[in-house]
Amino acid sequence: NAGVTQTPKFQVLKTGQSMTLQCAQDMNHNSMYWYRQDPGMGLRLIYYSASEGTTDKGEVPNGYNVSRLNKREFSLRLESAAPSQTSVYFCASSEGPRVRYEQYFGPGTRLTVT
């Protein structure tokens, strides 16, 4: 099992460009999450999908959209990138949305917006 995989690992964008970060899990998990990690701050939740077919905003959703393509895949889209979106992005998945289920994290995508 690969667990949670993310592509790409690194990306540099110019302000105003768009891109989609991909995430896939092979653990048959129902719930998936997107976080961003900034220096000196903990991870902050951008969007999550409690189950296939549902998505909800997290703490910092502005400037992002998500798609739960199927049970395995959850993508994060930046329509018009801004320097404030320079960050490391982590995808995670869990068996379910309830607190007893551990979240498993991918290796991250390091995004720089110039």
Added chain:
Amino acid sequence: GEDVEQSLFLSVREGDSSVINCTYTDSSSTYLYWYKQEPGAGLQLLTYIFSNMDMKQDQRLTVLLNKKDKHLSLRIADTQTGDSAIYFCAERAEYGNKLVFGAGTILRVKS
């Protein structure tokens, strides 16, 4: 609102014990977690404690919870160079979908 605070940096000698501290504000937190992040990697769950427990031990790791003071600590016994990483404290309410993370504590182990 919810907030989790941690000290930013801790340096210890190999073989010593490390104690990483965390405070949180949400009294409805049900589970409290410790995650480890090695350079260039994602977060890995180390251990967690349910809010009705005071202590949990797992091999070299001991978690202490003071619910009255909303204080959580992680003790690593016989710290090794491989323990050098960033350690994140996180909390989650029973019906919440999100983890609230602290900023992380950088642990540096000197040989």
